[in-house]
Every structure is written in structure tokens, then in C-alpha cells.
Amino acid sequence: MTATEEAIRLEAVRLAFGSVEMRFDVGFAAGRVTGIIGPSGSGKSTLLHLIAGFEMPDSGVIRLLGRDVTADGPGMRPVSVIFQDNNLFAHLDVATNVGLGIDPALKLDAAGRAAVGDALAKVGLRGFEKRRPPTLSGGERQRVALARALVRRRPILLLDEPFAALDPERRAEMGDLVTALQRETGMTVLLVTHQPDDVVRLCDAVVEIEAGMVRAVRTLR
Amino acid sequence: MFAPAQRRRIIGGGAAWLAALLAFVGAAAFALWQAAPPAAGEPGAGFDAYVLGVARFTLWQASLSTALSILLAIPVARALARRSAFPGRIWIVRLMALPLGLPALVAALGILEIWGRQGVVNAGLAALGVAQPFSIYGLPGILIAHVFFNLPLAARLMLAELERLPGEYWRVSASLGMGPGSLFRFVEWPAMRSVLPGAAGLIFILCATSFTLVLTLGGGPAASTLEVAIYQALRFDFDPRRAMLMSALQILFMLVVLAGLRLIGPVAESGMTGGGAVRRFDGRGGLSIVGDGLAIALAVGFVAAPLLAVASSGLAADLQRLIRDPLVHQAFMTSLVIAVSSALLSLSMAIPVLRARQGIAASRRVSTPLQLLAALLRDAPSVALLVPPVVLGSGWFLLLRGFGNVSGFAGPVVVAINALMALPFVCRVLEPALEAYQVRTARLVAALGMGGLPALRLVVLPVLARPLLAALSFAMALSLGDLGAVALFGSQDFVTLPWLLFSRMGAYRSADAAGLALILALLCLLLTIAGAPRARNREKEES
Structure with missing residues (x-):
């Protein structure tokens, strides 16, 4: 893929959200990490939710990898999502949480179980299979979520303030991990963040949102 | 947290109330034991086939009632959680709270009008050409009544647990492409299951000790529970020995249930939610919409029909005459005085008991006697x-x-008994409020050196007014609708509203009974609404 190819395209997407009318007409380069910044309530998360399929636009078209997915449900889109918190089902162990990314009914063969172990090793949590989320630190939980995104092998990864609940050191570690995994897989990554550091360290481009509209698009590298 | 002198005082106060409570129960037991004819002194004398049969039926109907209530509540809770926003949903959720505030006697009357011989169901069956009418008396009636009370309770408990799940769960499972089966297995069922031990235990105890419903709908010795058999042994046979034996049996059974619940562990504490309205992405298919609609409609019909029957036949009664009837006046005044006194007594017991527990919990070193206390x-x-x-x-x-x-x-005596019956519920309502007060406010009050009346007027009452009111109105509603304590004493000279209603039902003055039932239902529902938490409204304003 070349840098100019777009993995995500929103065409004249409109969505009335309370009293605010969101209007998005924007594309995101394939195989890059794009930061999404803007004030609280400006529509950063809504943009991600539109791409993931949690919000349906009132009008407009959403294309992912060239395919019109506007009418598709969240599970049918080539997308993995990681939120700030509660990405894992607290009552299920780590292996089950990751395994659900391979098959949502958890019908795993030997290869599937091996893939879960590999993914956990990649995020630095080898041997954590039987642990339950409440016994993990916030950073560990987010890494499990990342492992699940890895086994899902979806070409697009949406990160909705995934580091916001972490301390600076953990945040840097998670950032490095995301960068490494992105390089390895060539995923298209969208990262909603409040932290200017994250943008500088992780992002190839940045999109600034204000009052439900894209205000500026900048390429950083 | 507490000054040593204050701590000693509140622990002493709690111990005193505990002693009073034990003395009240112990004196009654002792008096009954003394009254037992000494001739029947050999052990196991009253332990005959009748007692065993009653005990077996008690456990059998309670198990069936619990299983039915919970199994039927699962699809209802799931449907209500999945359909998180449709017009009128809030009213359906409120409807599910109504039976809890309704006197059992009133519910029995409403259930008879729907399921009884002359009821709507039998009219429908006859119209369909079914010759043999459905007979409610016995196990069917007991089960219908217990499910009427406890299906909504179980559904609400499970619904609350589902609504407490973080919104991300629904997004993650939608994003992972979970089907309805996976979603139930991995998300919905684990959440509902977490309240099941607590809910099932509570429902089992309520059904096993159920008195009024079994008395009115049981229809004979074949379908009698220990609680009713004890009443009959005392009121009609005057056989205190047998009554004591059956009471001991009942207490033993319930203790086993309570101990089992303690083993399973406490109900899981609620987690923090991500906030915001719950959005669900599943259940878009036509079949699941029809299924959910059916589950909700059947539950609403089942719960609302007896309530509507009470309302409509109550309105058809000669309410004006009832309201002018001096006997009704007398019953109303008696009921009101008993309700207010027992609620106040219950509250005045609950607070020292809870405070003493706080005092012990706040101690750094807890001696063994204190732990026991x-x-x-x-x-x-x-x-x-x-x-x-x-x-x-x-x-x-x-x-x-x-x-x-x-x-x-x-x-x-009735006041004391009613106060005791309300005590566990009053404690449950007040405990979190008192704890929050202790954590948030008490230290500040102590630091400012506030005390006595100013502290009470400026801090304690404003902060605790709502939970106190909730506890009071709940205890009043419980007492107002109670037949259990009055059943033994009811006479020409001592008439409460439920007793009057019960005697009118027995005397086949059904128009009067219907009118009284409506009055009683309205009083209890008003009290329940007055005490209901306002959380829902606040949520609405915030979203």
C-alpha cells in the first residue's frame, strides 16, 4: 500500500447529536497512525463510533478499504476497537477474552489456542492466560485488549483514548507497543487522544476536530 | 472515628436492643412451652405424618415458586435490558416494582378475580369450549401468587445487574460479532447469575414463610405450609406443642438456607459504570423483537391483570358507603396507629443496632465477645x-x-411484631445511608465540634431524611398490609383494615372486600411511592 491510499473514507457524513450537527468529510491514509485531537465533546469519539458502526449516520457514506460499510453492523466491519476502559469482560479469564477475538462463540481449535498464547507473548503477557481482569493492572488490561485486536487480524484499529487511565510510564510503554505492532502488521490506526506527547511520538498524521467538523489535517512524517 | 466514650455508649445501646429483641422472642417461646400439656412430654410426640407432610409441601412449593419466578424472569429481564429505550419502558419497570408494595391479601383478591372460578381465565376457557374449569385453590394458586410477587422482583434484580454492565461491553461484543447465543453465554448470563444466589435465597424464604397467600389460596390441609399450619394449630386446635415443633422446623429450614447463602458468598458488589445511556447493538432481528415483545407483554399482562381487577372491582363497589362505615373508620384508625408506631419502633431499633455495628467495625482491636456481638x-x-x-x-x-x-x-403486641418483621428491611435501607454518613460527614461534624440538636437539625436530618423516610414508609406499608400478626388477635374489638378485608372475604361480601382492597392497595402504594428512591429521575435529568 502506498501512503496516499485511503483505508477509511467518510463522504458527506452527517449526524445530529443532540443540538450539535456533526459533519465529516475526511479520509485516513492506509497503514499509518493518525491522531485525532480536539476539545472534549467536539466529536472525536463520535467519529470513531461512526467508523466502528456504533453510530449510524443520518446521511452520507462510510467506506472502509474501498467497500461501502454504511449499513453494516459493528461485527461485519474490518475494524477492531479499544476503549479507555472496560475492554475486557471482567468475569472471563484473559485467554477467553482474547479467544473471543478469534471466534465470538469461542470455538477454538489447537491453532486458535496457540494464537492466543502467541498474541499474549507479543504484548508481554506470556503465561497470563488464566488470570482474571480485576487482578491485572490498568496497563496490563489494555495490553490484553491489544492482544485480542492482534488475533482478530482486522486491518483497521481504532483506539479511543486507550492510554488515558494509565500513568506516564505505562502510557509510554503502551505507545511503543502500539507502534511496534503497527509496523509489524501494517494496520491502519486511528488514535483519539488528549496528550500532545502521544501525537508527537506515535502519529504520522493528525486530524483536529472542533464542534463536529474536521478543522485541520496535518501530516507529521 | 468514634470517641471511646461514644463508642462504648453506642455499642452498649446496640447490645441493649439486641437483648430486648431476644427477650421479646424468648418470652413468647417460653410462654408457649409452658402452656404445652405435660402429658405430651415424650420427645417427637407431635412429629407425625401431618407435620411431615406440611413440611414437605412447604419446601416443595417454595422450591417450585422460586424456580418458576427466576426462570420466567430471565427472558423478561433480558428483553427489558435489550430494549433499552422504547416508549413506556419506564412504566413497565415501575409496574414490576408494584407487587412488592402490595398487601398479600389484596394481591390474592386480584389473582382470584383473574384466575378464580368466576375469573377472566375461566371465562376465556369456557368460551373456548373447555368444560372443566381451571381450579386455582391449592398448589396452582400458591404458585401463581408467589410468581406474581417474585417474578417482578427477580426480573428487577437481574435487570439492574444487566444495566450496571459498562456500555463498552455491548460495543465490544458487537464489534467482535457475537451472536445472541454468545452474548447470552459470555455477557448476559454471567451478569444475571451473579444476583441469583441472593435473589433465589430471598425468594425461597419469602415463599417458604408465606402466610396470607397460602391461607387464602391454599384451600385446605393438602396444600398447607408450616406457617399456616402453626396458625391453625394455635387458633383452632390450641396445640402449642405442635406449633412450637413446626416453628422450630421452619426456623431450622430457613437457617440452613441462610447458611447455604453465606457459603455461596455475598452478592457481588456493583462495579462502576462508564456512565451515559446504555446503547445495545444486538437484537435487531425480527424474531428477537417478537420474542422480546412477547416476553414483556406476557409479564406485563400477568402482573397488571390482578392489579387492574382490584382497581375495577374496587371502583364498582359502594366506596361512599364504605368510607362512611364506622367499622371501616375504626379499622383505618387502628391500622394507621399500628403502622406509624411499628414503623417508628422499627426505626428506633434499627438505628442503635446499625450504629453499634459501625462502632465495632471502627474499632482497631476487636475482642472475641465484640466479634460475637x-x-x-x-x-x-x-x-x-x-x-x-x-x-x-x-x-x-x-x-x-x-x-x-x-x-x-x-x-x-401487633406493633412489636410488625416492627420486628420490618426490621431486616429497614436495616437494609438504612445501612448504606448510615455508612455513607459516617464516612462523609461524621468526621466533619466532629471536627467542627457540633453536637446535640444543632448537628441533628443542620446535618443529620437533611442528609439522612430521604433514607429515613424510605425506611419509615416501607415499614408502614408492611404493617398496614399485614395479616400475619393480626390473624390471631382479630376480633370484634380489634379490627385492622386487612383483618376487616379478610373477614369480608370469608363472609362472601365480595363487593365490600373489593372496595376495602382498593383502599388498602392505594394506601400501601402511596407509601411505597413516597419511599421509592429518586435515582431514576436524576438519571433522566443528567442524560
Whole structure:
């Protein structure tokens, strides 16, 4: 893929959200990490939710990898999502949480179980299979979520303030991990963040949102 | 947190109330034991086939009622959680809270109008050409009534648990492409299951000790529970020995259930939610919409029909005449005085008991006797609930008989029994509020050196007014609708509203009964609404 190819395209997407009318007409380069910044309530998360399929636009078209997915449900889109918190089902162990990314009914063969172990090793949590989320630190939980995104092998990864609940050191570690995994897989990554550091360290481009509209698009590298 | 002197005082106060409670129960038991004819002294004398049959039926109907209530509540809770926003949903959720505030006697009347011989269901069956009418008396009636009360309770508990799940769960499972089966297995069922031990235990105890419903709908010795058999042994056979034996059996069963619940562990504490309205992405298919609609409609029909029947036949009664009837006035005043007094008494017991537990919990070093006291303070209110009110009533009846006209003592005894019945619930309402007060406000009050009336007026009452009101109105509603304690004392001289209703039902004055049922239902529902938490409204304003 070349840098100019777009993995995500929103065409004249409109969505009335309370009293605010969101209007998005924007594309995101394939195989890059794009930061999404803007004030609280400006529509950063809504943009991600539109791409993931949690919000349906009132009008407009959403294309992912060239395919019109506007009418598709969240599970049918080539997308993995990681939120700030509660990405894992607290009552299920780590292996089950990751395994659900391979098959949502958890019908795993030997290869599937091996893939879960590999993914956990990649995020630095080898041997954590039987642990339950409440016994993990916030950073560990987010890494499990990342492992699940890895086994899902979806070409697009949406990160909705995934580091916001972490301390600076953990945040840097998670950032490095995301960068490494992105390089390895060539995923298209969208990262909603409040932290200017994250943008500088992780992002190839940045999109600034204000009052439900894209205000500026900048390429950083 | 507490000054040493203050701590000693509140722990002492709690211990005093505990002693009073035990004395009240113990005196009744002792009096009954004394009254037992000594000839029947050999052990196991009253332990005959009848008692065994009643005990077996008690457990059997309670198990069936619990299983039915919970199994039927699962699809209802799931449907209501999945359909998180449709017009009228909030009213359906509120409807599910109504049976809890309804006197059992009123519910029995409403259920008879729907499921009884002359009821709507049999009319429908006859119209369909079914020759044999459905007979409600016996196990079917008991089960219908218990499900009427406990299906909504179970559904609400499970719905609350589903609504407490973080919104991300629904997004993650939608994003992972979970189908309805996976979603139920991995998300919905684990959440609902977490409240099941607590809910099932509570429902089992309510059904096993159920008195009024079995008395009115049981229809004979074949379908009698221990609680009713105890009442009959005391009121009609005057066989205190048998009554004691059956009470001991009932307390034993319930203790086993309570101990089992303790083993399974406490109900999981609620987690923090991500906030915001719950959005669900599943259940878009036509089949699941029809299924959910059916589950909700059937539950609404089942719960609302008896309520509507009470309302409509109550309105058809000659309410004006009833309201002018001096006997109704007398019953109303008696009920009101008993309800207010028992609610206040219950509250005045709950606060020292809870404060003493706080005092012990706040101690740095807890000696073994104090630990024992804390355990007693925790469990005594619930265990006292297991002693059949009629046993307490008849015990005190015997004790006071020597001091004059018993009907003169009936009021205070009923007040005490009703207060005791409400105590576990009052404790449950007040405990979190008192704890929050202790954590948030008490230190500040102490630091400012506030005390006495100013602290009470400026801090304690404003902060605790709502939970106190909730506890009071709940206890009042419970007392107002209670037949259990009054059943033994009810007479020409001592008439409460439920007793009047019960005697009118027995005398086949069904128009009067319907009118009284409506009045009683409205009073209890008003109290329930007055005490209901306002959380829902606040949520609405925030979103």
C-alpha cells in the first residue's frame, strides 16, 4: 500500500447529536497512525463510533478499504476497537477474552489456542492466560485488549483514548507497543487522544476536530 | 472515628436492643412451652405424618415458586435490558416494582378475580369450549401468587445487574460479532447469575414463610405450609406443642438456607459504570423483537391483570358507603396507629443496632465477645423474621392473659411484631445511608465540634431524611398490609383494615372486600411511592 491510499473514507457524513450537527468529510491514509485531537465533546469519539458502526449516520457514506460499510453492523466491519476502559469482560479469564477475538462463540481449535498464547507473548503477557481482569493492572488490561485486536487480524484499529487511565510510564510503554505492532502488521490506526506527547511520538498524521467538523489535517512524517 | 466514650455508649445501646429483641422472642417461646400439656412430654410426640407432610409441601412449593419466578424472569429481564429505550419502558419497570408494595391479601383478591372460578381465565376457557374449569385453590394458586410477587422482583434484580454492565461491553461484543447465543453465554448470563444466589435465597424464604397467600389460596390441609399450619394449630386446635415443633422446623429450614447463602458468598458488589445511556447493538432481528415483545407483554399482562381487577372491582363497589362505615373508620384508625408506631419502633431499633455495628467495625482491636456481638447484631434481625409472627403473638397472648382483657394488649403486641418483621428491611435501607454518613460527614461534624440538636437539625436530618423516610414508609406499608400478626388477635374489638378485608372475604361480601382492597392497595402504594428512591429521575435529568 502506498501512503496516499485511503483505508477509511467518510463522504458527506452527517449526524445530529443532540443540538450539535456533526459533519465529516475526511479520509485516513492506509497503514499509518493518525491522531485525532480536539476539545472534549467536539466529536472525536463520535467519529470513531461512526467508523466502528456504533453510530449510524443520518446521511452520507462510510467506506472502509474501498467497500461501502454504511449499513453494516459493528461485527461485519474490518475494524477492531479499544476503549479507555472496560475492554475486557471482567468475569472471563484473559485467554477467553482474547479467544473471543478469534471466534465470538469461542470455538477454538489447537491453532486458535496457540494464537492466543502467541498474541499474549507479543504484548508481554506470556503465561497470563488464566488470570482474571480485576487482578491485572490498568496497563496490563489494555495490553490484553491489544492482544485480542492482534488475533482478530482486522486491518483497521481504532483506539479511543486507550492510554488515558494509565500513568506516564505505562502510557509510554503502551505507545511503543502500539507502534511496534503497527509496523509489524501494517494496520491502519486511528488514535483519539488528549496528550500532545502521544501525537508527537506515535502519529504520522493528525486530524483536529472542533464542534463536529474536521478543522485541520496535518501530516507529521 | 468514634470517641471511646461514644463508642462504648453506642455499642452498649446496640447490645441493649439486641437483648430486648431476644427477650421479646424468648418470652413468647417460653410462654408457649409452658402452656404445652405435660402429658405430651415424650420427645417427637407431635412429629407425625401431618407435620411431615406440611413440611414437605412447604419446601416443595417454595422450591417450585422460586424456580418458576427466576426462570420466567430471565427472558423478561433480558428483553427489558435489550430494549433499552422504547416508549413506556419506564412504566413497565415501575409496574414490576408494584407487587412488592402490595398487601398479600389484596394481591390474592386480584389473582382470584383473574384466575378464580368466576375469573377472566375461566371465562376465556369456557368460551373456548373447555368444560372443566381451571381450579386455582391449592398448589396452582400458591404458585401463581408467589410468581406474581417474585417474578417482578427477580426480573428487577437481574435487570439492574444487566444495566450496571459498562456500555463498552455491548460495543465490544458487537464489534467482535457475537451472536445472541454468545452474548447470552459470555455477557448476559454471567451478569444475571451473579444476583441469583441472593435473589433465589430471598425468594425461597419469602415463599417458604408465606402466610396470607397460602391461607387464602391454599384451600385446605393438602396444600398447607408450616406457617399456616402453626396458625391453625394455635387458633383452632390450641396445640402449642405442635406449633412450637413446626416453628422450630421452619426456623431450622430457613437457617440452613441462610447458611447455604453465606457459603455461596455475598452478592457481588456493583462495579462502576462508564456512565451515559446504555446503547445495545444486538437484537435487531425480527424474531428477537417478537420474542422480546412477547416476553414483556406476557409479564406485563400477568402482573397488571390482578392489579387492574382490584382497581375495577374496587371502583364498582359502594366506596361512599364504605368510607362512611364506622367499622371501616375504626379499622383505618387502628391500622394507621399500628403502622406509624411499628414503623417508628422499627426505626428506633434499627438505628442503635446499625450504629453499634459501625462502632465495632471502627474499632482497631476487636475482642472475641465484640466479634460475637457484631455477628449477632448482623444476623439477629433476619433470624427474628423467621420466627412466625403467630408464634410471637400467641406467646405474648398467653403471657398477658393473666393481666386482664387480652384485646387491650393486642395493639402493642401487633406493633412489636410488625416492627420486628420490618426490621431486616429497614436495616437494609438504612445501612448504606448510615455508612455513607459516617464516612462523609461524621468526621466533619466532629471536627467542627457540633453536637446535640444543632448537628441533628443542620446535618443529620437533611442528609439522612430521604433514607429515613424510605425506611419509615416501607415499614408502614408492611404493617398496614399485614395479616400475619393480626390473624390471631382479630376480633370484634380489634379490627385492622386487612383483618376487616379478610373477614369480608370469608363472609362472601365480595363487593365490600373489593372496595376495602382498593383502599388498602392505594394506601400501601402511596407509601411505597413516597419511599421509592429518586435515582431514576436524576438519571433522566443528567442524560
